Amino acid sequence: MFKPLKIGKYETRYPLVQGGMGVRISAGSLAGHVAKCGGVGLVAAPGIALNSGLYDGSNYFDADLEAFKAELHKAYEIAPDGIIGVNVMVALSDYEKLVGAAVEGGAKVIVCGAGLPLTLPGLTAHAPDVALVPIVSSVRCAQLIAKKWEKGYNRLPDAVVVEDPDTAGGHLGEKMECIGTGEYDQYATVRGVKEFFRTEYNIDMPVIAAGGIWDRADVLHALEQGADGVQMASRFVPTVECDADDAFKQAYLDCKKEDIGLIMSPAGLPGRAILKNQDQIVLYDELRSSVCTTGCLKKCSYKESGERFCIVKALDRAQRGDVETGLIFCGTNAWKADRITTVQEIFDELFAESAVAERAA
Numbered sequence: 097m098f099k100p101l102k103i104g105k106y107e108t109r110y111p112l113v114q115g116g117m118g119v120r121i122s123a124g125s126l127a128g129h130v131a132k133c134g135g136v137g138l139v140a141a142p143g144i145a146l147n148s149g150l151y152d153g154s155n156y157f158d159a160d161l162e163a164f165k166a167e168l169h170k171a172y173e174i175a176p177d178g179i180i181g182v183n184v185m186v187a188l189s190d191y192e193k194l195v196g197a198a199v200e201g202g203a204k205v206i207v208c209g210a211g212l213p214l215t216l217p218g219l220t221a222h223a224p225d226v227a228l229v230p231i232v233s234s235v236r237c238a239q240l241i242a243k244k245w246e247k248g249y250n251r252l253p254d255a256v257v258v259e260d261p262d263t264a265g266g267h268l269g270e271k272m273e274c275i276g277t278g279e280y281d282q283y284a285t286v287r288g289v290k291e292f293f294r295t296e297y298n299i300d301m302p303v304i305a306a307g308g309i310w311d312r313a314d315v316l317h318a319l320e321q322g323a324d325g326v327q328m329a330s331r332f333v334p335t336v337e338c339d340a341d342d343a344f345k346q347a348y349l350d351c352k353k354e355d356i357g358l359i360m361s362p363a364g365l366p367g368r369a370i371l372k373n374q375d376q377i378v379l380y381d382e383l384r385s386s387v388c389t390t391g392c393l394k395k396c397s398y399k400e401s402g403e404r405f406c407i408v409k410a411l412d413r414a415q416r417g418d419v420e421t422g423l424i425f426c427g428t429n430a431w432k433a434d435r436i437t438t439v440q441e442i443f444d445e446l447f448a449e450s451a452v453a454e455r456a457a
Contacts, residue, residue, distance in 0.1 A: 098447050101136075101325035103302060104227030104254035106179045106204055109134030110447050111319070113257070113304055115329025116183020116207060117266065117425065118142030119411035123339040124170025126332055129439040131171065131178025134447075136205055139167045141184040141194045143392065146412040156390040157190050161197040168201035179204050181227070185267070186211025187363055189394050192219055199223045207231060207257060210267050210365065212241055217249035227254035231306070233261055233269050233280075235288040242293070252293075255302040257327055258286045263308030265330050265368045265427035272358060272366040282307065283321035290322060310429040312446050330427040337439050341417035347424050348433040356428055362398040362407050370424040380413075380421040381405045 101111035112135035116122055119142055127137030141164060145151040148163035164182070171180045182198040184191060187210040198206055199220055208216055209231030220226050230253055232238045238256055245251050260282040261270035268275065286303050293301035305318040306327035318326045332338055334345045351370050359374060361367045380386075381398075388399040390408055397403040407423065414422025 097449060098319075099324075101255075101302060101304070103136065103179075103205055103229065105225055106136075106227060108136055108179055108325075110443065111325035112136070112315075112443075112446070113207070113306075113325060113327040114138055114332055115265075115306060115327045116140035117329050117333070118144075118183075118185070119408060120144060120147055120415050121333065121338065121340045121344070121425075122183075122329070124167035125174070126335070126338050126439070127167070127180055128171035128174025128178065129335075129337040130332065131180045132175035133439055133443040135443070136179045136181055137171055137175065138181050138183045138205070138207060139164065139171060139203075141182060141198075142188060143408045143412055145390075146408065147416055153389070156392065157193070160190055160392075161193055164194060164197045165201035168198070168203060172202060181205025181207060181229075183207045183209070185209060186213050187267075187365070187393055187395065189391055191394075195219045199226055205229060205254075209257070209259065209269060210363070211269075212237060214241065214244045214248075217245050217251040221249070229253060229255045229257055229304075231257040231259050231269065232289070233259050233285065235285060235292055237269075238289045239292055239296075242296070246297075252297060252299065253301065255304055255324075256289050257304045257306050258282060258289060258323075259327075260305070260307030261366075263428045264306060265430070266425040267361060267363060267365045267367045268358075270366070272360060275358060275366060283318075283323070286318075287322045308427060308429055310432055312448070315446055330430045331433075331442060332439065333426070333430070334433040334436050335439050335442065336436060340415050343417035343419050344414055344422075344424060345436060347414075347419045348426065348430045349435070351426070351431050353428075353431045356426060356430060359423075360404070362396045362404045363393050364395055364397065367425060368427060370426055370430070373420060373422075376421045377410050377423050378405045380410070 114130040131137035145159035151159040305323035410423035
């Protein structure tokens with residue numbers, strides 16, 4: 097039997113957090129169904145306004161907040177008692193307002209990465225029950241966050257996600273030249289983070305391993321190596337409940353291991369994606385002499401100088417089904433997808449004895 101995962105005042109049935117996948121890949125439907133099955137479902141903030149029916153081309157930031165709350169509402173309609181949260185990138189221009197909208201929308205957990213969320217406890221001080229979870233790739237980052245939070249806000253994280261940049265999808269919190277060298281040891285970092293909180297604060301901090309988690313063997317390995325839970329994202333893309341267009345899901349089924357690699361995002365971070373169409377992604381904006389119309393990122397080479405491409409619109413095109421010119425983020429194991437399944441079937445596979453016993457009771 098698998099132990100539940102405790103994050104703040106919330107306890108999951110199974111030790112799984114569904115990773116946030118931006119621009120409406122993990123929106124209300126996926127988050128709601130993951131929560132209904134006993135995990136933590138996350139609505140991802142980046143680009144949530146796009147394809148929401150609320151964005152009219154000129155009201156991006158207002159639509160962003162309303163769409164975020166609307167997707168949380170949708171998730172709670174699916175899983176009224178579920179543990180539903182959000183993933184908010186620190187790099188977003190409206191990061192602070194999105195955190196506020198998440199609280200207003202009833203998020204129970206806020207996960208933050210793509211930058212250090214040093215002010216997050218201050219932004220949520222009016223909602224102390226909301227669990228706060230930073231994403232890190234090193235013990236040092238966890239130390240910086242903990243010391244800043246304790247000193248400034250008398251608060252510590254409710255859990256910590258340790259992301260492996262060698263395997264995770266989407267934006268990665270590591271320099272391009274440091275990824276894939278074979279030097280990074282995710283589970284040494286997991287154990288190091290736990291040891292830091294145990295030694296410094298006498299706390300058994302829940303630590304969640306993210307990146308490269310695909311099947312039951314991966315989950316068991318993570319738990320055996322000292323993690324309290326796992327975060328899984330790419331595995332949930334080829335599901336009926338995922339919020340992406342069917343063509344996006346089919347791209348996972350069609351891709352080969354060698355199709356997956358790294359790009360440099362205009363956000364200044366490396367990202368992992370399906371690379372078969374990267375020339376068309378750049379050409380889309382070049383041929384149209386496109387300009388930034390959203391300003392969605394605090395730092396963006398496309399916004400500032402027109403360099404590279406508009407990442408939020410490239411991700412949006414893919415989410416809508418344009419896999420020729422759209423950007424498809426994924427983890428290193430996306431090539432393992434061989435069919436469209438359901439969220440419940442994934443939980444049944446991952447947590448077989450626990451899931452069968454519970455559903456039979």
